[in-house]
Every structure is written in structure tokens, then in C-alpha cells.
Amino acid sequence: MYVLGIDVGTTGTKSMLINEKGDILCNAYKGYPLIKPGNNQVEQRAEDWWDAVVETVRKCTSVIEDKHNIKAISLSTQGGSLVPVDANCKPLSNVIVWMDSRAVDQRNELLKTYGKEMFYKKTGWNLSAGGNLVEIKWIHDNNKELFDKTYKFLSTIEYVNYKLTGEYVIDPSNAAMTNLININTAQWDEVLVEAAGIKEDRLPRVMESGAEIGTLTREAADELGLDTSVKVINGGHDQYCTAVGAGAFKPGEVFLATGTAWVILGTFQSPIFDTVKRIAPGRHIVKDLWGGLVSVPTGGVSMEWFRDNFALNVADSEGNITKESFKDIDMKASSVMKRAESVFFYPYYGGSRYPNYSSTTKASFMGLGLEHDRYDMALAIMEGVVFEAFSSIEHFEEKGCKADVLRVLGGASKSELWTNIISAVAGRPVIRFKEADVACIGAGIVAGVGCGMFKDYEEGYEKTIRGGKQTEASDELKQFYKNKYQRYRKGIQTIDDYYKEA
Structure with a gap:
């Protein structure tokens, strides 16, 4: 069948x-x-x-x-x-x-x-x-x-x-x-x-x-x-459909899709309307459940911008010039974490969005010194995107969506560094999905349940996805990012005020 x-x-x-x-x-x-x-x-x-x-x-x-x-x-x-x-x-x-x-x-x-x-x-x-x-x-x-x-x-x-x-x-x-x-x-x-x-x-x-x-x-x-x-x-x-493919079909479960934009979807038992933060509630594919959707529009594109403009030009084995790979950037950025502890990036290319809406605010680096280089900037970009995503997850938790583990798919799930930062900032394990086409898998699970090939969505998920790779940051790294996230939050108002005056 x-x-x-x-x-x-x-x-x-x-x-x-x-x-x-x-x-x-x-x-x-x-x-x-x-x-x-x-x-x-x-x-x-x-x-x-x-x-x-x-x-x-x-x-x-x-x-x-x-x-x-x-x-x-x-x-x-x-x-x-x-x-x-x-x-x-x-x-x-x-x-x-x-x-x-x-x-x-x-x-x-x-x-x-x-x-x-x-x-x-x-x-x-x-x-x-x-x-x-x-x-x-x-x-x-x-x-x-x-x-x-x-x-x-x-x-x-x-x-x-x-x-x-x-x-x-x-x-x-x-x-x-x-x-x-x-x-x-x-x-x-x-x-x-x-x-x-x-x-x-x-x-x-x-x-x-x-x-x-x-x-x-x-x-x-x-x-x-x-x-x-x-x-x-x-x-x-x-x-x-991605929620079904990622197994986020029980109350409290959250997935983070990390593409050009990052999308966070939490699963709720009732619709969550928030006229200040603007969570987008919607009916889940699973009957009687609801989703809450927010996005970080410049999530993945922030690192694409960095690579296009700041990554080193390197020669491949045939002498062709290309940009250094994201894997190489990861490796070098992971070595400067302590040095870059006071470097911050706010990914507001088109203004800040959820949960701090401002059309005038622009993307900004803070804390750069002569001791820093491109890899401090790369690390700060990764951190800033995660901080923005986590502020949404925090708000979901305030509304009753408390996930014990985060389900992460897309580009960031392929990065050991970025995944480790997500786990550290969120203070919990992360499941990384190797499958690239989770929305397509979700549609297949819906078809399977609809024709009786799978008993329910959970069976379809367990048979098709078969779990993902679970990773968790060290307690030391969690504490490091707990402190850095609090400092990041303080900087948001400073940047907003600056651009309002400008």
C-alpha cells in the first residue's frame, strides 16, 4: 500500500x-x-x-x-x-x-x-x-x-x-x-x-x-x-503540514523551521489571540487542536548576507574561486565564543517584528572592538537570530505552550554550532530532523491516516520520520547564553529609541 x-x-x-x-x-x-x-x-x-x-x-x-x-x-x-x-x-x-x-x-x-x-x-x-x-x-x-x-x-x-x-x-x-x-x-x-x-x-x-x-x-x-x-x-x-511531519501535534509541542525566514509554530488546545504580540492563531490539521504562528523574517537570510559580503574567497581543488562554506564559518565562529561575549547583532533589516514591532528600527551590531573579526560577527548573527526566535518561544510558554524539547528543521539543523546555540538559549534539548521535505512528509502522513494506512498521525510520524538526532548543550553553555540573552534584551530598547529619534 x-x-x-x-x-x-x-x-x-x-x-x-x-x-x-x-x-x-x-x-x-x-x-x-x-x-x-x-x-x-x-x-x-x-x-x-x-x-x-x-x-x-x-x-x-x-x-x-x-x-x-x-x-x-x-x-x-x-x-x-x-x-x-x-x-x-x-x-x-x-x-x-x-x-x-x-x-x-x-x-x-x-x-x-x-x-x-x-x-x-x-x-x-x-x-x-x-x-x-x-x-x-x-x-x-x-x-x-x-x-x-x-x-x-x-x-x-x-x-x-x-x-x-x-x-x-x-x-x-x-x-x-x-x-x-x-x-x-x-x-x-x-x-x-x-x-x-x-x-x-x-x-x-x-x-x-x-x-x-x-x-x-x-x-x-x-x-x-x-x-x-x-x-x-x-x-x-x-x-x-510541517507540524504533522515534525511530530508537533500534541498540546505544548513546538517546532522551529529555519529557512530564509524562521517560523515558530506552537500547539495549543484553544486559539491564542494576542493583540499586542500578534501571534497568528489557526486551526491545526489535528482535529480540536490549534497552532500559534510567528516568524523571524530575516533568520536564515542574515547568514546568507554575511557569507555574500564578509566570507573569505577561497580556491577549490580546480582553482575556482568561491566563498568559504557555512561549515568552515561554523568551525571558526565556534572558537571565538568567549571573545565575542559582548558582541551583539540585532537582525532588523526591514524593521523589528514579533514581539517588538517597529518599522523604523534597522539591523545593528553592538560591542565590536579591534580584537574582533568576521567570525565574531558571524557568531553574533547566529546568536541574534536565536535570541529573536526564543523571545517568541518564551511568549508561547506564557500562554501555556511549554515544550520539553524543541523540534528544529531546515538550514540551521545542519549546523552543529547553530543547533547548540538554540539548545543553550532555550535551555532544553533539540531534535534535529535529517529529512529536508517535512511538509511533504506531513502531507503523506495526512493521506495515510485518511485512507487507513496509518492508524493516526502519531503512528504515521513514528513510522515515517523515525525520530531525529537529539542534542543538548552543556549546563555551562546554557548559563553563558542565559546571561547573554538578558543583555541582548536590554539592548533592544536602546536601538529602538535611537532609530525613533533618527
């Missing part, structure tokens, strides 16, 4: 074939471009999503003979991107991607009319210029012909669900990203839908994650090379 987990992301799609033992038999990836037609405009083709699904699924299933034993498919997807379609689900324009910000005027108009608190308390998110509500209003104001022709306004998951089953179906975690759902009821909100200038019949149906949407249409089955008996199980937003 097999299932397919599919992760339809912003720049590419991954598919993964998993058997009943939890073995990942094959995975495949196909990328696609972002289109930037103007200032603040980011688009892509919805057709690229489907083409990538077809190509990667066919590649995955090419490794087995008994394709008739593939029982289910589920999706993990990006959220908040908008595709207007006609009555046959044919895209009428390019997708407006979630990172697009052309609709700032429409966002400001809506905030002036309704106030920012209404949107947050209904949807769990601040009103975004890249959310579907605002994007729909932009189309109404700037392309009335397209607005009138549109049969359904869709995001990624329901577009692909329709291509698979002929049903327009979205899940609550993705629906929250549209700014059109009331997460308390898991239904489209009358006030929000009206604010977008449409009626509910122009939106997809909301179904719980894990529910069976239907089976493959004949057309989809033929394109994918599968049987029409394959079930399609409703999936979720990529961060919530």
Missing part, C-alpha cells in the same frame, strides 16, 4: 511516495518561475502548479509496478496566492502571489473602514496586502472585466484539489491566509466576504483537514497515470 504527499510551494512542487512501513520510496521536485511584471508585483502561472504535480507524481510512481496499490493523495501548499478562474477552472489571469504588495491602497482603505483589530480577531492574521481579500478588491478596482468574468476566486490548494477531484475545496489553515474566514467557526465570514465585494458562492467549500474530498477524476487519473479509486484527502497550509 502507498500514498503520495505533494507540497505545492511558491517556487516549486515536491512529491513523495511513501509505503505502509513509512519508507520514502521516491521523491521528485520541479521548479517554476516567479513573474515580476511591475513594482511590488509578483505573479506565477497556476498551470505550472498542475504541470509540476503531474511530472513529479509520474516520476515518483515510476519506481513501482503495482500503481493500483496507491490509495491516497494529500496536499501541502503555499497560502494566500490568488487565481481567478472561469466555470471550467481555467485561470483567467496569472496568479497574484502572496508576496505581492500591489494592493496597499486597498488594504489601507479596508483598515480605515473596519479597523485592524476586526481582521485579526476574525482571521488570526493582520490584514495583508498579499491576502486574497485585498487582492480581490484590487482586481475589482483595477480590472473590472476580469472581476466580472471570474467564476471562483481560488488559492493554491483548492485549485489543485479541483484538478484532482473536480471539487473546489479548501482547508481552514489555508482559508485563514485568505483573510476571508472566521477561524472561530471555520466558515467564510459574511462581513469579510462583503468587504471583498463578492458573495460566498464565488469561493470554495471549506472542509476539515483529513477529510476525504473524493477520488481522482478520469482526466486527472489519466494525466497522473493512476487509478480513479485513489482518494484525495484534504491537506493543509505548508506550515501546518
Whole structure:
């Protein structure tokens, strides 16, 4: 017996074939471009999503003979991107991607009319210029012909669900990203839908994650090379699928995804609204659980910036010049920890975010002396990103989400130094996942539970992930970083005050 987990992301799609033992038999990836037609405009083709699904699924299933034993498919997807379609689900324009910000005027108009608190308390998110509500209003104001022709306004998951089953179906975690759902009821909100200038019949149906949407249409089955008996199980937003893949599906569990941005998701028994700190609550894929989501937008990109601008140029074995590796930077930075104990970095390239919101604050080093070099700076950058992430985890704990261990995946989990800093600052063990595509695995687990291949999410996780590598910093290092974190916190107000005056 097999299932397919599919992760339809912003720049590419991954598919993964998993058997009943939890073995990942094959995975495949196909990328696609972002289109930037103007200032603040980011688009892509919805057709690229489907083409990538077809190509990667066919590649995955090419490794087995008994394709008739593939029982289910589920999706993990990006959220908040908008595709207007006609009555046959044919895209009428390019997708407006979630990172697009052309609709700032429409966002400001809506905030002036309704106030920012209404949107947050209904949807769990601040009103975004890249959310579907605002994007729909932009189309109404700037392309009335397209607005009138549109049969359904869709995001990624329901577009692909329709291509698979002929049903327009979205899940609550993705629906929250549209700014059109009331997460308390898991239904489209009358006030929000009206604010977008449409009626509910122009939106997809909301179904719980894990529910069976239907089976493959004949057309989809033929394109994918599968049987029409394959079930399609409703999936979720990529961060919530990552929570399933990382085993964060019990109250109090936390995962830290360390990519270009760092994302922290905590698991709660009820929605956590915080109008000061702005945790984004949402319905978890696991029934009756909730997630709380925050991010450090410049997490991984901080070290990429350092490497691009400060790392040494080195020659490889063939004489080609390249930048020194992150592994070499780690090794050298780990040796200067004591020397750099008074060096701090605040990763506020685009202003400070959760939990200290300030649009005027900028990234800053403090405490550099003539005795310091590039590796003191590299260490301070790693520490600063961890400090920012930990301030979110502390706030989660105040709200009742107290994790005994942190689950870490992504780029930082490959770094012995960065992982050790995370453990030391958090004062607890860290589980590092070797699997790179945890959202895709999470979608596969959802498919497995939905078709009965796995008894529940916990069994799917234990069979598929099989644990990770657990590490814990020494007591001495924990105390070192406990002191340094307190000093870091004191510096935040100083920097904020400086840039406010500037």
C-alpha cells in the first residue's frame, strides 16, 4: 500500500511516495518561475502548479509496478496566492502571489473602514496586502472585466484539489491566509466576504483537514497515470503540514523551521489571540487542536548576507574561486565564543517584528572592538537570530505552550554550532530532523491516516520520520547564553529609541 504527499510551494512542487512501513520510496521536485511584471508585483502561472504535480507524481510512481496499490493523495501548499478562474477552472489571469504588495491602497482603505483589530480577531492574521481579500478588491478596482468574468476566486490548494477531484475545496489553515474566514467557526465570514465585494458562492467549500474530498477524476487519473479509486484527502497550509511531519501535534509541542525566514509554530488546545504580540492563531490539521504562528523574517537570510559580503574567497581543488562554506564559518565562529561575549547583532533589516514591532528600527551590531573579526560577527548573527526566535518561544510558554524539547528543521539543523546555540538559549534539548521535505512528509502522513494506512498521525510520524538526532548543550553553555540573552534584551530598547529619534 502507498500514498503520495505533494507540497505545492511558491517556487516549486515536491512529491513523495511513501509505503505502509513509512519508507520514502521516491521523491521528485520541479521548479517554476516567479513573474515580476511591475513594482511590488509578483505573479506565477497556476498551470505550472498542475504541470509540476503531474511530472513529479509520474516520476515518483515510476519506481513501482503495482500503481493500483496507491490509495491516497494529500496536499501541502503555499497560502494566500490568488487565481481567478472561469466555470471550467481555467485561470483567467496569472496568479497574484502572496508576496505581492500591489494592493496597499486597498488594504489601507479596508483598515480605515473596519479597523485592524476586526481582521485579526476574525482571521488570526493582520490584514495583508498579499491576502486574497485585498487582492480581490484590487482586481475589482483595477480590472473590472476580469472581476466580472471570474467564476471562483481560488488559492493554491483548492485549485489543485479541483484538478484532482473536480471539487473546489479548501482547508481552514489555508482559508485563514485568505483573510476571508472566521477561524472561530471555520466558515467564510459574511462581513469579510462583503468587504471583498463578492458573495460566498464565488469561493470554495471549506472542509476539515483529513477529510476525504473524493477520488481522482478520469482526466486527472489519466494525466497522473493512476487509478480513479485513489482518494484525495484534504491537506493543509505548508506550515501546518510541517507540524504533522515534525511530530508537533500534541498540546505544548513546538517546532522551529529555519529557512530564509524562521517560523515558530506552537500547539495549543484553544486559539491564542494576542493583540499586542500578534501571534497568528489557526486551526491545526489535528482535529480540536490549534497552532500559534510567528516568524523571524530575516533568520536564515542574515547568514546568507554575511557569507555574500564578509566570507573569505577561497580556491577549490580546480582553482575556482568561491566563498568559504557555512561549515568552515561554523568551525571558526565556534572558537571565538568567549571573545565575542559582548558582541551583539540585532537582525532588523526591514524593521523589528514579533514581539517588538517597529518599522523604523534597522539591523545593528553592538560591542565590536579591534580584537574582533568576521567570525565574531558571524557568531553574533547566529546568536541574534536565536535570541529573536526564543523571545517568541518564551511568549508561547506564557500562554501555556511549554515544550520539553524543541523540534528544529531546515538550514540551521545542519549546523552543529547553530543547533547548540538554540539548545543553550532555550535551555532544553533539540531534535534535529535529517529529512529536508517535512511538509511533504506531513502531507503523506495526512493521506495515510485518511485512507487507513496509518492508524493516526502519531503512528504515521513514528513510522515515517523515525525520530531525529537529539542534542543538548552543556549546563555551562546554557548559563553563558542565559546571561547573554538578558543583555541582548536590554539592548533592544536602546536601538529602538535611537532609530525613533533618527
